[in-house]
Amino acid sequence: SAVISQKPSRDICQRGTSLTIQCQVDSQVTMMFWYRQQPGQSLTLIATANQGSEATYESGFVIDKFPISRPNLTFSTLTVSNMSPEDSSIYLCSVKDGGDTEAFFGQGTRLTVV
Amino acid sequence: SQQGEEDPQALSIQEGENATMNCSYKTSINNLQWYRQNSGRGLVHLILIRSNEREKHSGRLRVTLDTSKKSSSLLITASRAADTASYFCATVRTNAGKSTFGDGTTLTVKP
Numbered sequence: 257s258a259v260i261s262q263k264p265s266r267d268i269c270q271r272g273t274s275l276t277i278q279c280q281v282d283s284q285v286t287m288m289f290w291y292r293q294q295p296g297q298s299l300t301l302i303a304t305a306n307q308g309s310e311a312t313y314e315s316g317f318v319i320d321k322f323p324i325s326r327p328n329l330t331f332s333t334l335t336v337s338n339m340s341p342e343d344s345s346i347y348l349c350s351v352k353d354g355g356d357t358e359a360f361f362g363q364g365t366r367l368t369v370v
Numbered sequence: 371s372q373q374g375e376e377d378p379q380a381l382s383i384q385e386g387e388n389a390t391m392n393c394s395y396k397t398s399i400n401n402l403q404w405y406r407q408n409s410g411r412g413l414v415h416l417i418l419i420r421s422n423e424r425e426k427h428s429g430r431l432r433v434t435l436d437t438s439k440k441s442s443s444l445l446i447t448a449s450r451a452a453d454t455a456s457y458f459c460a461t462v463r464t465n466a467g468k469s470t471f472g473d474g475t476t477l478t479v480k481p
Binding site: 262357359 | 462473
């Protein structure tokens with residue numbers, strides 16, 4: 257199974273600022289995803305991070321708010337831009353090595369916007 | 371919107387008892403996976419069951435899948451206090467690999 261390092265593990269940020277979350281995998285993986293988990297709720301997919309091209313965003317999420325980079329097969333970043341208190345959530349990186357395989361998750365980034 | 375619904379939303383049992391959680395979904399799937407999450411941290415993968423499989427076991431865990439009813443169940447036998455966590459099912463519909471998560475069941479196992 258892949259080992260995923262996600263940084264930072266938590267942060268408290270001022271509204272209007274931006275935070276970049278990093279996801280580093282110990283091996284090359286085909287697929288990388290970013291999820292949001294709002295307080296007390298389940299996970300919602302933000303986007304699929306595509307290597308060397310623009311991410312594929314789910315309905316309700318846009319690149320200007322959540323820019324994503326994936327320069328290679330082991331690393332991706334998610335930026336939460338112009339934050340508001342409504343962005344307070346856990347953000348999770350997930351990887352898979354094929355559509356029909358299990359997904360592995362990082363430990364998440366707990367973001368609080370004040 | 372979430373594809374999956376889980377019930378119960380919350381389950382409280384005594385150590386040693388069995389815990390059963392159910393997951394229903396709306397469309398055809400490639401596979402279904404169960405995860406555990408402790409205290410709002412990262413998810414731990416438990417079991418993957420493919421659409422052509424009906425039952426899988428892993429230690430004290432047993433997962434069933436009924437594609438005709440679009441439902442799955444997770445059974446934890448001989449529960450322990452350390453099993454206290456939130457449990458989520460997630461479905462994958464295509465080779466794009468995206469997972470759609472259910473609402474989750476919060477399990478409390480009392481020592």
